[in-house]
Amino acid sequence: MASESAKIHNVVLFNLINSLSQSIELPRVDDFLQELAAIQQTGSKRIALLGSRHVPITHQQLIEMLSYAIVLGGNQLITSGATGTNSAAIRGAMRADPNLLTVILPQSMSRQPRESRDQLEQVIHLVENPKNDSLSLPEASAMCNQEIISRCQQLICFAFHESHTLLKTCQDAEEQRKVVTLFYFD
Numbered sequence: 543m544a545s546e547s548a549k550i551h552n553v554v555l556f557n558l559i560n561s562l563s564q565s566i567e568l569p570r571v572d573d574f575l576q577e578l579a580a581i582q583q584t585g586s587k588r589i590a591l592l593g594s595r596h597v598p599i600t601h602q603q604l605i606e607m608l609s610y611a612i613v614l615g616g617n618q619l620i621t622s623g624a625t626g627t628n629s630a631a632i633r634g635a636m637r638a639d640p641n642l643l644t645v646i647l648p649q650s651m652s653r654q655p656r657e658s659r660d661q662l663e664q665v666i667h668l669v670e671n672p673k674n675d676s677l678s679l680p681e682a683s684a685m686c687n688q689e690i691i692s693r694c695q696q697l698i699c700f701a702f703h704e705s706h707t708l709l710k711t712c713q714d715a716e717e718q719r720k721v722v723t724l725f726y727f728d
Contacts, residue, residue, distance in 0.1 A: 586618065587695050588617070590690045590691060591608070593700030602627070602629070605700060607634060609634030609638075613634070613635045616642070619644070622648065622683070628645075640666050646669040647662070648685065649675050650670045687714075691720060692718075697722045701724065712724050
């Protein structure tokens with residue numbers, strides 16, 4: 543019954559958007575409906591959480607609680623291995639359920655800082671990219687972020703207005719019709 547009601551609601555919403563789109567300049571209707579369906583999805587999701595390395599400890603604690611809640615809700619969390627935001631996301635996910643965490647590194651484990659390696663050695667689903675070891679970290683990170691957004695349905699990002707790599711990742715995710723939530727530190 544509830545599922546039938548949801549179908550009727552979506553049909554009414556589709557018809558309303560379709561009629562509005564004929565008189566007002568709106569984004570493509572199917573783009574909007576795809577985003578709406580992703581937001582309304584009640585099952586588990588693949589959520590990417592990325593952000594800056596330079597994060598105050600209080601913000602790291604909030605990010606850790608957010609990732610804990612995401613994973614506790616049965617969602618798979620995907621992040622990278624950098625310090626700051628990603629490290630906080632890893633801590634929260636590991637507390638909730640380590641099996642629902644995937645960490646994708648921009649380069650091989652040997653290229654990660656010692657403080658990151660200690661934490662990363664505990665991750666069950668760890669993807670290394672040694673083929674990127676010859677690249678600069680910003681180049682490897684941009685490629686890594688592309689891999690992460692290709693695997694997720696939704697992206698949550700914590701950035702500064704000058705975080706060019708992260709902002710480009712958000713833009714790319716939106717172009718791929720992912721649900722993107724961007725928080726600014728500044």
